[in-house]
Amino acid sequence: MTATEPPPIHVECQRQGGIAFPLRRPGISLDVAGLGAAERQALRRLVEAADLAAQPARFPGPGHADALETILTVTWPGHSATVRFRDGDGHPAPLDDLAGWILRHKP
DSSP states (O other), rough: OTTOOOOOSSSEEEEOOOOSOEEEEEOOEGGGSSSSSHHHHHHHHOOOOOGGSSSOSSSOOOOOOEEEEEEEEEEETTTEEEEEEEEOOOHHHHHHHHHHHHHHHHH
């Protein structure tokens, strides 16, 4: 996301996986327009830091056998980006920060 790009309009996060106790948690989906001004600003900073355009669609690192997978989607007017990553696969920390923020903001 660049400084001239409009802010995101929708964000989603889903956590799933594991071997011993496979799970699929309900995804969190947020329409940005429904957030307060401070939350929209915080989300914009997290999206900029995560830089989804520079990330691969899926991180190839192995993680560990029982790692959970996160599916993170950000939608702007006219396009969206989705990134899949697993615990311990070497993905950048800002992806975890963004996913955590979304998961804490259940509608």
